[in-house]
Structure formats: C-alpha cells, structure tokens
Amino acid sequence: MKCDVCKSNISVNYGDAYTFLCKKCVDTEEGHDKSKKDRKNDNRIEGEHGEYKKGMIVNISQAVKAVGIISTIVGILFFYWFIRQYLVSYWEFNILNLLIGIATTTIGVVVYAFGYIIPYIISIDKNLKELKDDLKVFK
Incomplete structure (x- = not known):
C-alpha cells in the first residue's frame, strides 16, 4: 500500500x-x-446512477421496512378475521380470508427483510467498482 x-x-x-x-x-x-x-x-x-447520501438510503430503507410492517399487520388482521368466522360458524367460514392472510403476511415479511438489505446492495455495488479500479492498476 x-x-x-x-x-x-x-x-x-x-x-x-x-x-x-x-x-x-x-x-x-x-x-x-x-x-x-x-x-x-x-x-x-x-x-450506478451517481452519488447517494447515506441519510437518503437510510430513509428509503426505513420506509420499505414500514411498508413491510404495515403489510404484515394487515395479514394478521385477515388471520384474525378468518379465525373469528371459523369460531362463530364452523360451516360458513371463508377459506379465501385465510389465503389472503397468509399471502399478505408473507409479502410483508419479505418486504421488511428487503428493507434491511438495501444498504448492503448499494455498498456491494460501491465495493465492486473499487475492486475493478484496483484490478485495472495491476494490469
């Protein structure tokens, strides 16, 4: 060095x-x-498209996490609705509410996890560019 x-x-x-x-x-x-x-x-x-402020990336990451949490809460409410209908009337419950609850909760958890991944994706992009520049020096 x-x-x-x-x-x-x-x-x-x-x-x-x-x-x-x-x-x-x-x-x-x-x-x-x-x-x-x-x-x-x-x-x-x-x-890839220029420079980003770290604060902006953190704000985007926090917003994506919030969307994931909201989606998960909505999915849990669908689960609650399904269970309530199941307990009230065994024969008249709607299986669609269960499927919507499972799908919404799964999407919410995936979006929430993606919110944690965003800063790492951008830093990997930066590190790969630096590595390419370092390899050009050795050629």
Whole structure:
C-alpha cells in the first residue's frame, strides 16, 4: 500500500480507516488535511446512477421496512378475521380470508427483510467498482 500524501510504499498504516499515511506524514498538516477531507466525503455512496447520501438510503430503507410492517399487520388482521368466522360458524367460514392472510403476511415479511438489505446492495455495488479500479492498476 502507498501513503496518500507522499506516495511512498508503507507496510504499516498510521492513518485512520479512510486514509493510508506513513509515519512521517501522520503528524504533518497535509496528513491531517487528507484525513479530514476523506472523512468529510464519507457520508456519500457512489451508486450506478451517481452519488447517494447515506441519510437518503437510510430513509428509503426505513420506509420499505414500514411498508413491510404495515403489510404484515394487515395479514394478521385477515388471520384474525378468518379465525373469528371459523369460531362463530364452523360451516360458513371463508377459506379465501385465510389465503389472503397468509399471502399478505408473507409479502410483508419479505418486504421488511428487503428493507434491511438495501444498504448492503448499494455498498456491494460501491465495493465492486473499487475492486475493478484496483484490478485495472495491476494490469
């Protein structure tokens, strides 16, 4: 790996998680500036269609989770409706309510799980692009 300031080869990183700094450059003003600049840009993620703010991705993820929870609650209400009809009249219950309840609850759980996956999908896209750039350097 190379120092981000002086471009010399280093075996030990004296910088933080975002910058590679050698022992000479870690206490210099250029090293501090490089470290601050990299931390400032950390709130953005590059995606397929440009840069995204991490806060926006978290908001989208939270909205998808909320839709999943609402769908699951609706599915549970259909289950309740089915059970109530079954208990009131054994012969007159509607099996369609049971199927709708199962389908809605399943969809709700899947959508809720997808809400957790969204940030990981975007970070995988970013990591693959960085890996491609690193492999181009070695060719």
